[in-house]
Amino acid sequence: MGFEVQHKLPIIDLNEQNFTPGTDSWVSTSYLVRSALESHGCFLAKFNKISSDLQHKIFNLSEDLFQLPTEIKVQNTSNILGFGYGTNFSFMPLVEYFGIENAATVEATKEFTKQMYPAGNDIFCETTLKYSKLISELDHGVMRMVFASYGAEKYCDPLIKSSFYLMRFMKYRTPQVDEINVGLHPHVDKDFLGILDTNQVTGLEIELKNGDWITYEPLPFSSTFLVIAGEPFQAWSNGRIYAPLHRVVMREGEEKYTIALFSFMKEKVEVPQELVDEDNPLQFKPFDHMDFLEYLRGGKFRVPRLINDFCGVN
Numbered sequence: 001m002g003f004e005v006q007h008k009l010p011i012i013d014l015n016e017q018n019f020t021p022g023t024d025s026w027v028s029t030s031y032l033v034r035s036a037l038e039s040h041g042c043f044l045a046k047f048n049k050i051s052s053d054l055q056h057k058i059f060n061l062s063e064d065l066f067q068l069p070t071e072i073k074v075q076n077t078s079n080i081l082g083f084g085y086g087t088n089f090s091f092m093p094l095v096e097y098f099g100i101e102n103a104a105t106v107e108a109t110k111e112f113t114k115q116m117y118p119a120g121n122d123i124f125c126e127t128t129l130k131y132s133k134l135i136s137e138l139d140h141g142v143m144r145m146v147f148a149s150y151g152a153e154k155y156c157d158p159l160i161k162s163s164f165y166l167m168r169f170m171k172y173r174t175p176q177v178d179e180i181n182v183g184l185h186p187h188v189d190k191d192f193l194g195i196l197d198t199n200q201v202t203g204l205e206i207e208l209k210n211g212d213w214i215t216y217e218p219l220p221f222s223s224t225f226l227v228i229a230g231e232p233f234q235a236w237s238n239g240r241i242y243a244p245l246h247r248v249v250m251r252e253g254e255e256k257y258t259i260a261l262f263s264f265m266k267e268k269v270e271v272p273q274e275l276v277d278e279d280n281p282l283q284f285k286p287f288d289h290m291d292f293l294e295y296l297r298g299g300k301f302r303v304p305r306l307i308n309d310f311c312g313v314n
Contacts, residue, residue, distance in 0.1 A: 008208065008214045009040060009042065009043060009044055009206075009214070009216065009226075010032070010035075010036040010039075010040060010043040010044065011043065011044040011046065011224075012029065012032050012033060012036060012043055012044070012045055012046070013046040014029070014045050014046060014047050014138070014141065014142075015046075015048060016048075019141055021144060021148070026145070027148075029145065030144075030145035030146070030148050030149040031149050033142055033145045033146060033149070034145065034146050034149040034150065037146065037227075037229050037233075037241045037242065038240055038241055038242060039209065039242070040208065040209065040242065040244070041206075041209070041228060041229050041241065041242035041243055041244035042206065042226060042227060042228035042229065042244055043226075043227055044219075044224050044225070044226055044227075045138060045142070045195075045224065045225050045226075045227050046222075046223060046224050047134075047138050047223055047224075047225055048223045049134050049137065049138075049223075050131065050134045050135070050138075050223050050225075051223060052221040052222055052223060054127070054130070054131060054134075055197060055221040055223070056221055057127050058127055058128065058131045058197075058259060059197075059199055059221075059257055059259070061123070061124050061127055061128070062169050062171075062257055062259060063257060064124075065098060065116065065124075065169055066096060066169075066171045068116060072115075072116060073085050073087075073098070073116075075115045075116075076098050076099065076112065076115060076116070078099060078101050080101065080166075080290075080293060081293055081294075081296055081297055081301065082099070082166075082301070083099045083101050083166055084098075084099055085097070085098050085099070091182075091185065091302070092180075092182055092183060092184055092185055093179065093180065094172050094173050094174075094175060094179075094180075094181070094182070094183045094248075094250055095170060095171070095172050095183050095184060095248070096170070096171045096173070097168050097169060097170040097171070098112075098116075098168065098169045099166050099167065099168050099169075100112045100128070100132070100166070100167040100168075101164075101166060102164050102165065103132045103136075103165040103166060103167030103261060104129070104132040104133050104135075104136040104165050104167070104261075106129060109125055109128050109129040109132070110125060112128075113125040113128070128167070131259075132165065132167050132261060135195050135197075135225070135261040136165060136261065136263075138195055138225065138227075139163075139165075139193055139195055139261065139263050140160055142193065142227055143156060143159070143160060143193065144156050144160075146237075146241075150237070150240075150272070150274060150275060151274050152272040152274045152275065155272050158267065159265060159267065159269075162265050162266040162267035163192070163263045163264065163265055163266070164263075164264055164266060165261050165262065165263055165264070166191070166261070166262045166264065167259070167260070167261050167262075168258075168259070168260045168261075168262065169257075169258075169259055170256075170257065170258040170259070170260065171255065171256070171257055171258075172203060172248055172250050172255065172256040172257075172258075173250075173255055174250060174251075174252055174253055174254055174255060175250055175251075175252055181249055181250050181251070181252075182247065182248070182249060182250075183203060183247075183248030183249065183250050183256070184246075184247055184248040185247060185302065186207075186245050186246070186247040186304055187245070187246065187247070187301075187302075187304055188230070188231050188243045188244070188245055188246075188304050188305050189228060189229075189230035189231065189243065189262070190230055190231055190232070190292065190293060190296060190301070190306075191230040191232070191262035191263055191264055192230055192232045192233045192236075192262075192263045192264060192265055192269075192289070193227065193228070193229060193230060193233055193262075193263050194227070194228045194229075194230060194260055194261070194262045194263075195225050195226070195227050195228075195260065195261045196225065196226040196228065196258055196259070196260045197225050197226075197258065197259045197260070198218045198226075198256065198257065198258040198259075199218070199256065199257045199258075200218050200219075200220055200221075201218070201254050201255065201256040201257075202215055202216070202217060202218065202251075203248045203249055203250050203251070203254070203256045204216040204218075204226075204246060204247075204248055204258075205246060205247050205248070205249055206244050206245075206246045207244055207245040207246065208244070209242050209244075228244065228246070229241050229242065229243045229244070230243055230262075231243045231305065231306070231307035232265070232269055232287075232289055232292065232307065234307065235269065235271070235283075235284040235287070235307050235311060236269050236270070236271060236272075236284075237271075237275060238271045238275040238276060238280055238282065238283050238284065239280075239283045239284070240275065240280075243305075243307075245304055245305075264289050264290070264293075265289040266289070266290070268286050268287065268288055269286065269287055269288075269289055270286040270287075271283070271284055271286075281313075282313055283312065283313055283314075284307070284308075284311050284312060284313060285311045285312075285313060286311075287310065287311040292306075292307070292310055292311070295310050
């Protein structure tokens with residue numbers, strides 16, 4: 001059983017049958033998921049629990065969100081680097097984003113909605129909560145598959161219980177005349193696992209393991225999502241999983257909207273003993289994910305790869 005490949009990225013169908021732990025199809029699909037993250041660092045997941053109608057609805061609400069007055073937008077703050085509202089960066093002027101810390105919880109979604117819509121917006125709140133909960137199910141399922149495929153499933157539940165999410169709404173505007181066309185500079189994600197949904201506008205470019213860059217061609221809203229590994233996941237796997245470098249480059253006359261759910265761990269991240277042997281010596285020391293985010297302050301976040309500097313054994 002192999003995965004389908006489109007635009008050089010694996011596509012894996014995660015349906016009700018093969019997404020149920022313990023079934024034969026779940027075991028074989030788990031191997032595909034792990035293989036895709038090792039070879040590409042990302043894959044396209046077909047996940048029909050999220051309908052195309054829900055995708056359309058959340059993106060329409062996202063566009064409305066970016067129409068709010070600036071004095072409202074700036075109320076979206078966080079003590080964690082990159083978790084709140086951001087815009088007008090000198091080195092990447094095209095991007096604007098919001099963040100919901102502790103996304104997929106009722107309390108956080110209601111609080112964000114109250115900040116952005118003081119008069120209330122039940123449709124936004126209910127849709128965002130439903131969408132983020134379903135995306136978190138996809139995140140948990142992918143993690144269980146990878147852990148089980150490595151024979152390290154006993155470590156999965158404790159790490160999942162320690163996880164929390166950043167839900168980010170992103171908009172990339174069209175570059176003006178003589179303006180840099182970079183939406184996001186080349187970077188590797190600092191979350192554990194990210195799941196991205198986007199409108200049908202290109203711009204995201206991904207570096208493959210062999211050094212080639214490809215342009216991600218979004219599929220029409222079809223319950224398909226880009227799953228991408230971050231540096232902490234690479235460290236947890238003792239270097240087996242590839243965390244890909246990626247960037248956003250915009251073309252004139254286009255606006256790109258992306259919604260992403262990023263997972264972070266409150267508990268210490270540690271390489272399972274099952275992934276360390278004579279042929280695969282320990283590459284990363286145990287580390288605190290929140291300490292890693294703090295380590296990025298002072299401009300370090302602009303350095304593409306930092307996990308080795310932060311917790312590498314050598």
